[in-house]
Amino acid sequence: MNLTLNRTDLIRSESLLDGAWVAASDGRRLEVINPATGDTIGQVPDCSAEDGRAAVDAAQRAFGLFRHTVARDRAALLMRWHALVLANAEDLARLMSLEQGKPLAESRTEVAYGASYISWFAEEAKRGGGDIIPEQHANHRLLVIKQPVGVVAAITPWNFPMAMLARKIAPAIAAGCAVVCKPAEDTPLTALAMAALLQEAGAPAGLVNVLTTSRERAAGLADTWLEDFRVRKISFTGSTPVGKHLARQSADTLKRLSLELGGNAPFIVFEDADLDAAVAGLMVAKFRNAGQTCICPNRVYVHQGVYERFIDKLAARVGSLTIGPATSGAEIGPLINARAVDKVESHLQDALGRGAKIVVGGGRHHCAEAPNGHFFTPTVVADVDASMRMSCEETFGPLVPVTPFSTDEEVIALANDTPYGLAAYFYSRDIDRVWQVAEAIEAGMVAVNDGALSTEIAPFGGIKESGYGREGSRYGLDEYLNIKYIRHGNLAARQPA
Numbered sequence: 400m401n402l403t404l405n406r407t408d409l410i411r412s413e414s415l416l417d418g419a420w421v422a423a424s425d426g427r428r429l430e431v432i433n434p435a436t437g438d439t440i441g442q443v444p445d446c447s448a449e450d451g452r453a454a455v456d457a458a459q460r461a462f463g464l465f466r467h468t469v470a471r472d473r474a475a476l477l478m479r480w481h482a483l484v485l486a487n488a489e490d491l492a493r494l495m496s497l498e499q500g501k502p503l504a505e506s507r508t509e510v511a512y513g514a515s516y517i518s519w520f521a522e523e524a525k526r527g528g529g530d531i532i533p534e535q536h537a538n539h540r541l542l543v544i545k546q547p548v549g550v551v552a553a554i555t556p557w558n559f560p561m562a563m564l565a566r567k568i569a570p571a572i573a574a575g576c577a578v579v580c581k582p583a584e585d586t587p588l589t590a591l592a593m594a595a596l597l598q599e600a601g602a603p604a605g606l607v608n609v610l611t612t613s614r615e616r617a618a619g620l621a622d623t624w625l626e627d628f629r630v631r632k633i634s635f636t637g638s639t640p641v642g643k644h645l646a647r648q649s650a651d652t653l654k655r656l657s658l659e660l661g662g663n664a665p666f667i668v669f670e671d672a673d674l675d676a677a678v679a680g681l682m683v684a685k686f687r688n689a690g691q692t693c694i695c696p697n698r699v700y701v702h703q704g705v706y707e708r709f710i711d712k713l714a715a716r717v718g719s720l721t722i723g724p725a726t727s728g729a730e731i732g733p734l735i736n737a738r739a740v741d742k743v744e745s746h747l748q749d750a751l752g753r754g755a756k757i758v759v760g761g762g763r764h765h766c767a768e769a770p771n772g773h774f775f776t777p778t779v780v781a782d783v784d785a786s787m788r789m790s791c792e793e794t795f796g797p798l799v800p801v802t803p804f805s806t807d808e809e810v811i812a813l814a815n816d817t818p819y820g821l822a823a824y825f826y827s828r829d830i831d832r833v834w835q836v837a838e839a840i841e842a843g844m845v846a847v848n849d850g851a852l853s854t855e856i857a858p859f860g861g862i863k864e865s866g867y868g869r870e871g872s873r874y875g876l877d878e879y880l881n882i883k884y885i886r887h888g889n890l891a892a893r894q895p896a
């Protein structure tokens with residue numbers, strides 16, 4: 400797929416800073432690579448810490464004005480952005496597939512998913528509200544108002560370059576905040592196109608600044624924001640080690656934090672489950688974005704009474720998945736880079752060395768159409784146990800480890816035996832078990848008899864070392880708002896009429 404779009408002006412090669420498209424202050428550039436071919440598809444600025452400071456200056460200025468806007472006007476800005484995103488959905492999807500590698504059909508779905516956060520928060524902007532507290536003395540009035548936290552640093556991941564950016568920037572704008580944003584090094588083009596559309600929608604200069612940077616310079620740029628008192632909130636989606644670093648580094652300025660971090664989701668199939676539905680749900684949950692999602696099942700536990708039957712059904716589905724570049728119509732695209740393939744391979748080798756068995760798949764995939772691509776064959780591994788790396792670490796690839804279990808107590812203990820707590824899935828038709836397990840599982844999100852969790856109307860987020868804070872839903876806006884209690888005293892006491 401070539402980088403040809405209906406609107407070529409959406410292919411930006413500069414960062415957006417204070418309403419202007421600019422190079423890095425020292426002129427350094429970063430190449431954007433197509434993971435399916437290894438080809439360079441564009442260049443963007445490799446911004447420095449100094450650029451990061453300039454972005455905060457701009458955002459702080461913009462915030463000074465934007466904080467006074469009314470909710471209706473912020474909602475209107477978001478709705479104009481939403482309309483432009485939908486009008487340019489195909490271009491955004493093509494850009495995303497090119498730099499991220501996911502099948503075009505998945506990119507189209509992601510654009511719709513990301514856009515749904517923009518329209519959701521346009522509505523929520525108008526519902527922020529506050530409270531009146533019944534007074535204890537007749538000459539007092541007590542009320543609670545909500546105000547924007549200030550400048551927000553949004554640090555977005557490569558696996559959902561459009562939707563995660565929309566999920567952070569839309570609530571920030573809805574609340575009245577200004578934003579400095581650093582998209583992932585691998586996928587800057589989608590972020591810049593989204594910024595161009597927001598500018599076209601009428602966002603004031605400096606309201607949202609998007610700075611692209613290399614892996615090498617990312618920490619320096621982020622540290623500038625962490626140390627800057629004017630940045631009052633960080634919203635980050637990415638790995639747990641980086642999330643912990645952000646929490647530590649922002650402690651000195653006590654910023655608000657929303658951290659959507661790593662996962663190690665269990666997927667449990669009880670003996671009373673509808674096995675076909677469970678296999679279908681697992682296929683959806685596991686193979687979206689070639690297994691590169693924080694919420695994809697990383698450990699599959701199957702009751703021993705249905706273990707063999709489930710594995711046979713799963714193997715038939717996994718074995719028929721097609722692999723190829725984004726526009727080939729294949730269901731599984733490349734992984735993001737060579738390191739990602741190495742990690743999946745090392746998890747597989749570790750498990751095989753400890754007694755696990757390959758059921759289907761089992762290694763790197765050579766794609767004749769894209770010989771330099773980072774492909775991995777969708778793989779099912781049976782007889783996995785808790786000692787293996789694939790049970791303890793997030794694999795982030797198309798690998799399905801399956802473990803047998805015999806009792807509910809055993810599987811709940813296994814499912815919870817992880818520092819992570821983002822998503823969990825299970826299949827059962829026993830209503831008592833459904834409630835017992837749903838309540839016992841330690842995760843921020845639990846899907847029962849379903850392989851999908853993501854929607855703008857529900858709170859997305861984790862517990863334990865999967866982070867804190869919620870994105871989307873009616874809870875998502877509060878992450879960007881400070882609560883202020885106002886007490887008005889010494890009023891004339893109410894007189895009977």
Ligand code: SIN
Nearest residue numbers: 559636692693694853
């Ligand atoms: C993620 O994997 O980081 C987000 C997935 C989603 O929103 O569905």
